[in-house]
Amino acid sequence: MTHDRSKTRRPTIYDVAKQAGVSPSLVSLVLQNPVRVSEKRREAVQAAISELGYRPSRAATALASTRTKSVGLVIDDYRNLWFVDLLRGMESVLTKDGYHVLLADSRPGENRISDAVDGLLAMHIDGLVIAAEPSESMLSGAGVPTVVAGWRSGLPAGADLITNDDDAGGAMAADHLLGLGHTRIGHLSGSGGAAAHRRDGFTGRLRGEGIDVLVVGESGGTSEEDGYGSAGWLLDHHPETTAIFAANDTMALGALGAIRERGLAVPSQISVVGYDNSTLAKSRYLELTSVDNRSDVVGADAAATLLERMGNGASAGARKLIEPVLVIRGTTAPPAANPGQ
Incomplete structure (x- = not known):
């Protein structure tokens, strides 16, 4: 044959x-x-x-050339869907110049971020976008043009920063709940730079109005399970709570589970606000009120900054804040709608 x-x-x-x-x-x-x-x-x-x-x-x-036309993107957790819009924004800019994005996940754990970055650098990427908490070893620099997307606890040497104005976003969530008449409010937070800025903006605005906000999980994670556990503790120890602001939409999803288990209705008995305006928040089933961190714009600006650095050796140190937008949906209402109050 x-x-x-x-x-x-x-x-x-x-x-x-x-x-x-x-x-x-x-x-x-x-x-x-x-x-x-x-x-x-x-x-x-x-x-x-x-x-x-x-x-x-x-x-x-x-x-055949000195470049691979590839850019690395490190995220902190595939399960948190905020990165989808970030990646979409990056690709909308990079593909026009023939670049493709290599994605690496660095879920919290010893050396995970270092391993993710080392793996990308081994593929001779031309530039790097970090959307996760950098490790100690990374703070000295990755050796390629680097842009950090979103607030982080540390910034690698020589890196640019493109981020949502999370302080303003936290304040927007507070203003929304205050405007509805809520005064017994809890906040589900976590470790990391973005959570810290959202927390500061939220609690600062409430305390400026003389309202003492209950913060839970400040040193913990920001997963759905973390949101579920923190919301459960809050509702069991402070049943008078009428509104919850979660550090991200994934935590808000966990909070909704804890609320349902306790026989409470959203929003008639308790209001919930998330952050990121992810695909979770936009789903017709959840209809979650959320602060839009405009990840697509952050991604597009991060990619444009990286192209400038890679193309003409522009100096590092750029700092840019993207203004957030509050998207009101079906999980928030005035506390007066609560028949148990």
Whole structure:
């Protein structure tokens, strides 16, 4: 039995060159810098590529140039869907310049962030976006242009910072609940820079109005399970609570579970506000009131800043705050709607 290997193997740059009647080096030039090739030859190469179904090898392209056209993104937890809009915003900018994003998860744990970054650096990325708490070893710098997306407890040396104004966002959540008439309010918080800024903005605004807010979980995590546990403790020890502000939408989801287990109704008996305006908040089932941290804008600005750093060696140290927006949905209402008060 004979087998025509030419019909099954992946076409190479040499096949394209033969089909177009040019040299392999000219095909490579068309792929890397087409404006340097005459229109006639460029069209011949592009026609051959289309006819053969040729797909350039990123590895081969990287070997032929000083760049891999790849950017690393480190997030802190796949389960927290805030990063979806961040990634979408980054790609809306980077793909126009032929870059692709390599994603690494660094859920909290010893050396997880260092391992994630080391793995990306081993792939010779051209730049790095950090959307997680940097490790001690990272604070000295990653060795490539780096942008930090979102407030963090520390900032690596030479890194730019693009973040949502979480202090203002926390204040927006407080103003919303105050405007509805709530005065017995709890806050589900956690460790990390973003949670700290949201907490400061929220509690600062309430205390400025003479209201003492109950903060739970300040040194803990910010997962759904953390939200569930913190909300359960709050409701069991302070049943008079009429509103809860969670540090993110994932924690708010856990809080909703704890509220339901205790036979309470949202929002008629207790209001809930999240943060991030993630896909969870937007779902028609939850209809969660949430502060939109505009992750897509943060991602797009982080990518643009990184391109500038990689392209012309722009100096580091940029700081940019993105203004948040409160999105009111069905999980908040005045406390007067509570028949038990």
